Amino acid sequence: MGQLKVIDGGGEVAVTTRLSDLLQWARKWSLFQYPFVTACCGMEFMATAAPRYDIARFGAEAPRFSPRQSDVLWVVGTISQRQGPAVRRIWEQMADPKWVIAFGTCASCGGFYDNYTTIPGVDKVIPVDVYIPGCPPRPEAVLDALMLLQDKIQANDRKPIIVPPRLVPERAPGRTREGNS
């Protein structure tokens, strides 16, 4: 949280902060999401939501299939020109404050669909807060995006941001029949 002040009254403790900070803090840990899933990236979205990566740890486990009840619009997959009006309308129906995450290269910039069918990035139609590169992005990148979004919400910052790539980790030691090598 932003400004925190702890007042120790001997036995009783009070914590003060600014109201706006408290509100943003509450918002960032209770993001209701609207998954607008159109293509292969959806698989990785499911992987992120499933127990192994467990998006619930970030207070974002509740998908809402009504835009009126949701805070974050996840645009997951390729958005064709024909879907443009639909995604725009869904975004318009969401109540403020609302955020948009472009999931994967297609949603971010059209990917390799560089032709008449595809919107070259959903940001051509609606404003995007966080872009996740990757085709599809790994769940780690998705969680990175969610944490970035939480930071943005806390800081009340609407500047678009791109999830930076992680360094490729060292190869894990291989297993042999005898045990770990």
Add this chain to the structure above:
Amino acid sequence: MSQAVVERLTAHFGERVLETSDAFGDHEVVVAIKDWAEVAQFMKDDSDLQMDHFIDLTAVDYPERESSRFDLLLMTRSSVTGARIRLRTYVKDGEEPGTLSGIWSGANWAEREVWDMFGIKFNGHPDMRRILLYDEFVGHPLRKDYPIDKAQPLVPYREVSDIDKLPPFGIEEGQPFARIDWEARLAGGDNQVSPAIGVQQGQRRTLSDSEAAQQIQARIKARMAQESAEGEASEHSAEEGSGQ
């Protein structure tokens, strides 16, 4: 098996079968456009042929061809004999071949797709509308003269100054196949859409020729060299640690 179909059709239609071929084991019969629906109907109904499985219907555009612009292709198979055959005809721009939707109902949507993509209308089709694109779309995108970079957005694009740059997924960001030339475009105004198509058409430079691309590749190489140097350094320290 499929050869028998060719022979049966040649025997029955005689001169009206213009050509036959069996390149790569794909048997093909070419007929004139006026015989198109009749031959198809015969293939379906004839007790020897029984081509009851409609596989696909599509077209090919040859804009440079004087006589007739399109090839129209029908792929069918018989689930009784297992024979496969391809029926071909030549269609001029504006000509309307007869519909096959009354013969195989699967042809209904396939013909709508051919109309949508190539602009070939089918005579007698019950519902000649676009199937994949929207009604507002002008033109037929699989015609070779449709501009390769022409999009027809339904929602006007937002007016934001830096929107074209975001996000800069170049080669460096692990997206070698996504819009790789945005930097090349910024640097040289190269309007290349896709490198493969550019090379094929002989109009545009390949990405690896452009100065910007070479700069990117040099940067990547430098970064990789640096990382491997760092990696070796850490390996050495690890070995020392285990030795103690």
